[in-house]
Amino acid sequence: MKKNQTLNYSLFFLVISASLLLLTKYFESGDKYLAFFDDDFYYYIQTIKQTFKSGFITFNGIVVTNGFHPLWFWLLTILSVILGFGKGLFIVVNIITISLSAVVFSESHKLLTDKFQLEEYYSLASSLFVSFIYLLIGKGGMEVIITIPLIIYLLNLLTKDESVSSFKIGLVYSLCFLSRLDSIILLILLTIYIIKFRKGFNFTKFLIGLIPSAFYLLSNLFFYHTLMPISGMAKQLKNSYWPVTNTIESLISFNPNHIIYSLIPIFCIFISIILLMNKRIMSRIKVLSIISILFPLVLILFNSIVSGWGFWPWYYYIFIPSQLMFFILFAPYIRGNKKTLWVMIVIFILCWSFGFGIFKKGIHYDNYNGAKGIQEFSIDKKGVYAMGDRAGLVSFLIENPLIQMEGLVMNKQFVHDLKSNKLLKLLNMYDVNYYIANNPNRINNSKWFVQDPYKIHPSQIVSSDTIYSVPYDSVIVKTWKYYIFKMK
Template sequence: MNDRYLILPPSVEGVPDSHIVFRRFLSWVGVGALLFGIVFTLHFSNIEGLYEDDFYYYLVVARNFISGNGTSYFKGVLTNGYQPLWQFLVIAAAYGAETSGWSPLRVVYVLSAAICLFSVVLVLRENRRLSDEGVLALVFCSGVVYLFLNMGMEVPALFFFSTILMLHVGRGGRSSSVIGFALFGCFLSRIDSMVYWLPMICLLLWGFKKHLMRSLLLLTTLVALYCLANKFFFGLWMPVSGLAKNAPVFSFHAQTFTSFLLSPRPPVFLMWSVLVTPVLFYLLPNKRLIIAVSFFLILVFYVLHAFRSDYGVWPWYQYNFLLHILVIGLSEGGAGVAKKSGPGMKILLVATFLISIGMVFSKAVDQFKTRKQDSEMMSVGKFVAHVALENGIDVLAMGDRAGAVGYATSASVVQLEGLVMDRGFLDRYASHLDLFDVLRKYKVGAYVATSPQPIPGEDCYLVTELVQAGDRAVRARVCMPVLASHQSPSGLLTVVFKVPVVVQAGE
């Protein structure tokens, strides 16, 4: 058996003994975990939750584009969106919705499901011919699918390109074009997936690999062209949502390191990592490479976390490096699971699967819990729409739940995180202006805050959502007149603040 390859011709497998039956069982369970995670997460997260998150921003840009206003967000301000590939998929979905009469959310669901299921079909085609190393790869793929799907609505395209990359490496492929374009597809799907570069850089540091050097050069060239196009059309090198709103905060104190290791996320992430790491170390031949890659990636993620950038704090980046290590190890010469598939290894593989599937089910339970909150947000949207109509407010501003209000009201809704894409906002942001001074420039009549905390003894509130617009521009202590407030049965408080109009000379 050639250890370079994860995929073996059917004729090489021989007689299906108990080992092959066990291997096939694991691989099909892995495919089942992929299917369950995709269908369940798409159904509950991307449909029930999209209206209250960033999808509203994407849909506004899509509708403006279809109307002939280009990729504009608010009052003709050009923007390239959060994630470019997903933005154009939403534009296609919005166009399809207009021509078919479907809701944009339903069209997006169909597109997302089709992309994810097509990716699984690619895995299914290879599943019957997987060697033991291929089964091991599928084990970890079925585990990290939870991490991929938990990243948000942009994941389907990222999952597709990740599948292409994994299958190509799994076949022993060394095509710099396939690797480079697959990584670029990951980049366009979610720009913060640039962490996919890190394993390749590690390999280049470890030893000169010509095919990886060519892939990295191709990837760098494509990304550079993308950045140049952004600079030419939009005045910015790339979307800066995550980094712009958090970069001013930087700390290396002990609490940062502790929060990096023990993030307030489900402990299953850490459990899964603790279990998988010894499996990788035991199976992959190049122990020093594993140690070097692990150390390098942990160091990079910690620095990102110290900046408190969006790129470093999320668990799918803190723990996804295990998948990178697996791909690197397999591409470096295979694992040889067939020679090391004793009872202990089988127990480890089964335990890994159980935790992987448990992660998917925990996501399912979490989605059931959040559905009630989603319906509450829609009632909040109707409440805010009534307040806006009653007070003659044409422009509203709010944080990350702008979609629920945007769908319910005819008023323009400025989503603060989307506003970060506005070059004019960034210029004022750099001038240390107060957020509400900036909002007045956009003729905002009211600010909608969800879950603000009343300050005892004062007519003020602490509003944490304002961090969506950048720490420098924010005063979290809001003392503006209250137009109305609403509290749901579960205790979700919504307050609509009146933004005072200040007429300046010359206006």
């Protein structure tokens, strides 16, 4: 099989796989396609929707917010201006994901083949696997859809033998940062590579490329009185800087998707560390590998110290650079027909995607079923709602303002109020009519212990209280219980 032919076949199989993963849901009736998007995706969509109504950036029309990664927010805003908030918007988001999966594949293949001279079939198989990880963690609509291709493109720029504009590198740095703010850890580490290997690098021009990032940080400080988005501040409600294990525990799961985007990359990191002991490895490969391994390790440790929240699927973008470097380090040890490996990867991703596309239905998602139940309840129950976990899709479906009780899309004052007040007082401060409690602790039928956010480790700061009343209503699904309390 000719080289270009194999490349085209790989792209074809990837697009088929991506379409099975992302587009088959639209053949279901009604709005069941909503079930396939991550709940946090709806924080973006609802904030944009409410901003159009209110004339200022807000999730609920009550408080201003900056609880989002800016680049993806503004891209979704442009799409929403053109398409509105119906099915068309969601289809286009998925089509963008499919298109960018091809970019991830092409840029990965370029990095492995052109920069590090890996054998063609091995490079194609490796690039397909990385692209499949991208699809699994990006299919829910989160900002990593653009972060991952930007990071791989940046790696290609930095490893070019010929001269590359320092301003261009700075600009791509900015785009990576604005797409996913915690990528700053990788960007800082990659500066070590620049200093060591990019001779003649112009740091003045590089800093000019960082102006969009500086503008974002200063605008945050001016408008919201905080450098970081409020979602980051809300996740750092912790009374101790002692590391907690929740973050690390969330990495370990034998859910099939989790094995692909978490356990396999973690295993590959351990193998990479062993392979790095080989003294014959080129210096730039060694440095880039160490940086790629340090990125997830530093971020996981940082999260366990300042936050303790678990990792959701889109967080696993942190393993993409280390996975690519693993394939480079492991290449000399691959023996036999590499075409067989390519065929096996193609069959694997097609079968996996076919199984997901055919058998996974919207009604299998309790988040969707619960949100639809709350939507039905809210039709003739007007007022201000409040809810913590799983509030994204609910906020998008109901026609009432919603206070996000974890603070993720609220403001600095709310986070302060959350830390300082009992939950019932907090609800009263924000004139809440209906409070939706996720899996509250039932003491008896008229006595319930409630808390938001849900306390996942002893150091976490939450607002809690006891409600002395019978729930006004409830929505019970297989794995989740929503109890609705009438507050006014």
